[in-house]
Amino acid sequence: MTDKQAQFAGTQEVREAHRFDEKRLANWMETNVEGYEGPLTVEQFKGGQSNPTYKLLTPKKNYVLRRKPPGKLLKSAHAVDREYKVITALHAQGFPVARTYGLCTDEEVIGTWFYIMDCVDGRIFWDTTFPEIDKEERGAYFDAMNATIAKLHSFDPDAICLGDFGKKEDYLARQIGRWSRQYKDDAEAGRFEEMDKLCEWLPANIPDEGPARVVHGDYRCDNMIFHPTEPRVIAVLDWELSTLGDPLADFTYHLMMYRMPPTETAGLVGRDLSELGLPTEQEYVEAYMKRTGIETLPNVDFYMAYNMFRLAAIVHGIRGRYLRGTASNKHAAAMAERVQPLASLAWEQAKKAGATD
Template sequence: MVEALAPVRAAHRFDETGLLRWMEQHVAGFDGPLTVEQFSGGQSNPTYRLRTSGRDYVLRRKPPGILLKGAHAVDREFRVISALHAAGFPVPQAFGLCLDESVIGTVFYVMEMVAGRNFWNTAFPEVPREERPAYLDAMNATIARLHSIDPAAIGLEDFGRPGNYFERQVGRWSRQYLEDSEAGRVPAMDALIEWLPANIPPGDETSIVHGDFRCDNMLFHPSQPRVIAVLDWELSTLGHPLADLAYHLMMYRMPPGFSTGLAGLDLPALNIPSEASYIADYCRRTGRDGIERLDFHLAFSLFRLAAIIHGIKGRMLRGTASSPQAAAAVEQLERVAELALQQTHANFGG
């Protein structure tokens, strides 16, 4: 499955001549002319395909308009994929970062266009039933590998602040939610802002975390169950690996039709591994005995997703939301917040 392409939307047009000049000066081997199209996805950072006679590229930029402080950090995306690519982790090769907003109106970077399959449904309906476990296992192996990389060994020791990850993240997303008054308040979010800080599990760990690890943010080999590129690193940082895993595990908690949800599906009939089996495989790969306080980790991850959707709602109301699917995502805001709150009452057993 390939993400749809279309002419650049009116709100995201820019000076293509300026981009052409920049590419000629900063991207080795670039040879114009240049044709620009926009990918249909990208709720946060507008993403474009740059076609040339010799090869294609991908451009990621900050959206235009007034932005919340610290959001849409494409410069951080550029840094992390550059380091991970050099370490052999499956990410696109980054070619150049432009901090000069006069070129196209916002900060942007350019990376390679990876040819692979993109799936928007974690049930992998396009894949033969007998092959589906291998695709789930490929995702599992990839996130376990990411969490096993020593940040200092690849020059990312200062990519985030080590320690107190949950305290800082709950505070960050709570502030962004509260400060975006145009998007309004959600009762379940208000309740979570009270519950989460009081229920942070003891102990701490630090690894590189992706922040949005889902099947639709990966490219798979054209014919094999193998992840060849992990995309969309805007939310990456140094953080707690179990927060990253729990966000990924939301696929088992979200209903079909929203995000990449599997909840309510007949997983044995689909030949999809159970959540318990998936967690066990991750623990085996990362040397863990199990995961305690899954309730907190899932509640936090769903709260964070709800806060992101709340931010999309604010940008939509201000006319700067970067995807035509923004309204559909915003419709799910209260549902996701309520699902997050439900995790706080669940009994997971360890």
């Protein structure tokens, strides 16, 4: 078991700060969840930095509950209602997501909004190198990730009842503005020089965007469940950041694994990809291009700078929640120290795209 699997995989007793009235939840499920039969036992998943996530065990089947965290929340964050909407729509299209059962916006039930979905049994890999898999098979797992995100970006939002899931224009400008504001507004989490420079450089260098598609927003190997024995994605998780937008921004976020050092989210910089049995960045890009029918993938360095900035802003938010005592993951303290390294990586990518100190 890798260090990250030991830290984040599996469940534990519900943390004190995230407990709720389980009897009230059971009563709500009896009325709103098709086929529910108690008694109910509640455990908390170790992972889930933003929205606390719980495993709901019953004699006949298990469910997963995702909720907004308790306490002071940043505006527009923790949108479990949006997660519920996109998962429900994509499941209807045969895309690999869990079946949903219900959304509750009545805070009297457990204290915050939540939704319930199937508990999908399979494997989650927390290390991008897939060390648990034989070298000869790892390429197939990478190909499965590639095929799944390409399928997501193939959907016309209007055709799958998600045409109103977000604005279709100026995705990058809106995202940069959103994360810049969130970074600047969270004064308790502190300010960082590279983040301040990126807040100025990024909006002045935005490239043209293609047609809007559903974007996941946090697509990486540990946000998907693989089949128990096959190199096949059976459920993509954690849709909190999903919206309509530039699919290349979404794909290059996933592609960051090739630009990150092993110390950051198990990145691949400096790793011998051939020895690991993994495709190169160019091979991975070409597979995505072939599947989506695009001829070029321009402005990769800009997209990398944007995505690393965005990731640093997300971690900055975790830092703020940690300092306020509302972070949902007990490893948030370590996450809080990642803002500076991520900001530095983002600025290095910006300099590759033409930024100057």
